[in-house]
Ligand SMILES: [Zn+2]
């Protein structure tokens with residue numbers, strides 16, 4: 001099934017449409033869903049272009065501007081006022097609010113740098129202290145044109161043309177600064193109390209590279225200093241936890257131009273994470289009665305025609321390979337890289353005759369999929385082109401559905417506990433009766449029956465969930481699970497979906513007790529999402545300080561001197577026999593320097609051996625994040641480590 005782990009709305013440059021688009025694109029899908037994804041894709045493309053040339057807000061949109069946006073936009077005026085005081089020759093373009101704050105674009109010979117920020121902010125402070133009112137006035141088009149021409153503000157002259165003929169041309173003035181603007185603003189510059197300039201970037205006028213390059217100063221503003229400081233701290237924390245930064249520091253994964261964008265290379269330490277997660281999934285799924293399968297990374301075009309992915313999903317798949325047959329009379333074969341595992345699994349179901357005795361049949365695979373994401377959308381591990389998915393498809397009868405669904409739900413909760421996701425929520429999307437046969441597969445009974453069962457399971461499990469009507473997938477109700485990292489970052493980790501329709505398209509059947517044939521229901525589930533996104537999230541969740549069972553280097557032995565080297569080596573050897581990832585540091589560096597190095601390397605547990613420890617057969621334990629835990633008998637320390645690894649606690 002589809003990975004629906006994706007960057008959160010608090011992440012960089014995401015918006016609701018983008019999320020919807022990503023979601024629709026990454027959901028196991030059928031014609032209507034694909035059509036929906038396509039429509040969203042068109043919306044997305046419009047948004048992409050809007051990224052480059054900010055569309056002028058309508059008066060209606062301005063009217064609805066939030067208080068925060070109003071404040072931030074007003075702060076952009078304050079910024080422009082300050083810049084003009086310091087560099088009167090600056091030419092101004094526009095200064096809209098953004099998701100993180102605001103910006104203003106300037107054309108100026110002087111190159112802005114963060115070193116200028118102090119002077120600009122000091123000037124902004126004077127402007128806010130002067131507590132100027134934002135006064136509105138209007139001009140005719142000709143007056144406005146003359147006004148800006150006189151002042152050499154050529155961009156403003158051109159921007160006049162963006163204002164619809166029937167809209168008043170309004171100006172806002174604070175102190176000596178006059179701007180072409182339709183508002184709205186706060187009352188006075190004094191209302192702008194807490195702000196900070198963030199960075200400067202190049203931006204083409206109207207986003208077109210044929211136009212002059214302007215300098216964009218980004219800033220943010222909040223209603224008060226406390227809120228500003230909280231935001232700045234959260235930004236700093238997010239920067240520290242950025243999975244790309246930690247991934248580099250810890251040497252977990254890499255990208256290479258010759259391999260290609262969006263195709264992560266897993267380095268040995270990152271591969272440890274992958275294998276530990278697979279081990280967890282395999283153990284958990286084995287216990288829950290799943291069977292493992294393996295499928296190739298390729299399939300013929302016909303498979304995706306049956307599944308409904310082609311032609312609708314084609315733009316999210318890599319283009320096909322054309323294979324000419326040796327026999328010139330035979331048609332050319334078209335082979336696709338698989339973008340999802342479901343069709344292959346359905347073919348495994350139908351590969352042998354199935355009886356009711358085999359159901360529920362749970363087919364699991366950490367399947368590798370390839371999806372074509374445009375290069376501009378790739379982002380570290382969060383948006384990639386190749387992904388390994390914790391996938392499984394459960395084929396069952398309607399009677400078995402509730403138990404199966406409950407078990408999947410419990411599996412999610414079990415995982416959350418292991419990873420310490422204390423906060424999570426579920427979103428239960430149901431159908432709408434009016435749209436049966438159009439937006440939703442026409443099985444009124446099945447819809448009501450399964451939705452009732454899903455609801456009952458959710459209520460019984462006591463988890464937080466919201467029910468949203470008319471947002472189900474075409475072929476059945478679904479649940480999206482959102483989790484929150486320690487730092488509060490939101491992440492849609494997985495979906496759990498019921499499928500009434502696809503098994504029919506594939507002609508999946510089983511013999512019933514009465515020797516008739518029936519089509520099974522299918523549950524798509526991927527609680528750990530894809531390795532790429534899930535590990536990206538875990539890196540940020542743990543800030544790279546993985547729990548013992550997951551840590552790439554679990555233990556490092558540090559003997560104080562040469563005399564303790566043999567004792568340390570014997571501990572290393574013993575831990576290795578138990579499969580512990582342990583290293584020995586016998587370099588001649590001072591012990592303090594070696595401890596610091598191990599901590600920088602994010603080793604989970606450091607075991608120190610001094611003369612005293614050696615004499616009595618002890619080990620001195622230091623744990624990441626906990627510091628010195630004192631010396632304990634060797635056997636106790638080892639037993640404790642092994643137990644923690646086995647139970648995946650701590
Ligand atoms: Zn699936």
Ligand SMILES: [Zn+2]
Pocket residue numbers: 073077172179181182183184185
């Ligand atoms: Zn304005």
